[in-house]
Amino acid sequence: DAKTTQPPSMDCAEGRAANLPCNHSTISGNEYVYWYRQIHSQGPQYIIHGLKNNETNEMASLIITEDRKSSTLILPHATLRDTAVYYCIVRVNDYGQNFVFGPGTRLSVLP
């Protein structure tokens, strides 16, 4: 699976959009971009995933560049409860594949 690079930490003001970047310059054509988050030592929580089109759900939006070498997770109106470690993971979608979690980005939403 391709390697990802994320900033170790970011701050965001409550109510503002949080934009979390991820670089995956070695991504291959059949690899998806997944985002998970882990709130204070709880189990990781799935957020969103995509292949090449931008995706949106009730939690977030995922913007993938046209060359697929990077992506951005957007939390449109961050709340204090969004403070967590966010993991960007790139992997093939073969059934049964495990996820490889890197160090992620520690997002702090500030009041």
Added chain:
Amino acid sequence: NAGVMQNPRHLVRRRGQEARLRCSPMKGHSHVYWYRQLPEEGLKFMVYLQKENIIDESGMPKERFSAEFPKEGPSILRIQQVVRGDSAAYFCASSPRAMRYNEQFFGPGTRLTVL
């Protein structure tokens, strides 16, 4: 629909004892994954099981660790003769048999402390 359940949530063992961690996947899920998270580190994959079968155990330590997912009952991660370095949070995740995108649902974890 209840989520992935793990018990116990906290487990304390002395060096040399055995630790048994249990994971009940979500209803309808027949695939289970175990991950370990050491303090201040990311999650590391350990093992992937389907009912009665170990599919991928490439992340399991070669000794003292074993896992099973019997036909009936929860998946069990067993650590024999625990050492202090086994102290960690152990997370279980499950996915359904035929989900196209293989999203994994994680449990709350078991925090193992070895004294």
